[in-house]
Amino acid sequence: MEEELRYAPLSFRNPMMSKLRTYRKDLAKLHREVRSTPLTATPGGRGDMKYGSYAVENEHLNRLQSQRALLLQGTDSLNRATQSIERSHRIATETDQIGSEIIEELGEQREQLERTKNRLVNTSENLSKSRKILRSMSRKVTTNKLL
DSSP: OHHHHHTSOHHHHHHHHHHHHHHHHHHHHHHHHHHHSOSSOOTTSOTTOSSOHHHHHHHHHHHHHHHHHHHHHHHHHHHHHHHHHHHHHHHHHHHHHHHHHHHHHHHHHHHHHHHHHHHHHHHHHHHHHHHHHHHHHHHHHHHHHHO
């Protein structure tokens, strides 16, 4: 996930990196708590408990369930963030591909416009020559009529 964040846009990358760090810290904290908590309550281990060993076991199970729920929430959040980053990466790749195609098409259009411009310049030159020839012919016709 960190590798995918490297290619994400800066506006998206920085907040997601801080969220990722927070999730990892929470996950590590929950792992430490789960490891440090004994899995079964020892009878008589807490003699001052009001309700005996069943209350200790129940309290312990409740704590474990809440820790597991938090751990699952953290995992779900990480999975959603990973999927979001993957979608962003796909979109960025598609956008890059579309941009490349547009640049290529614009290059082709530029070449076509340059060829058209050259044809117009040639046509304009030919029209100028034709105009000169027609004027010359007109003068000769006029001169011949006068003679």
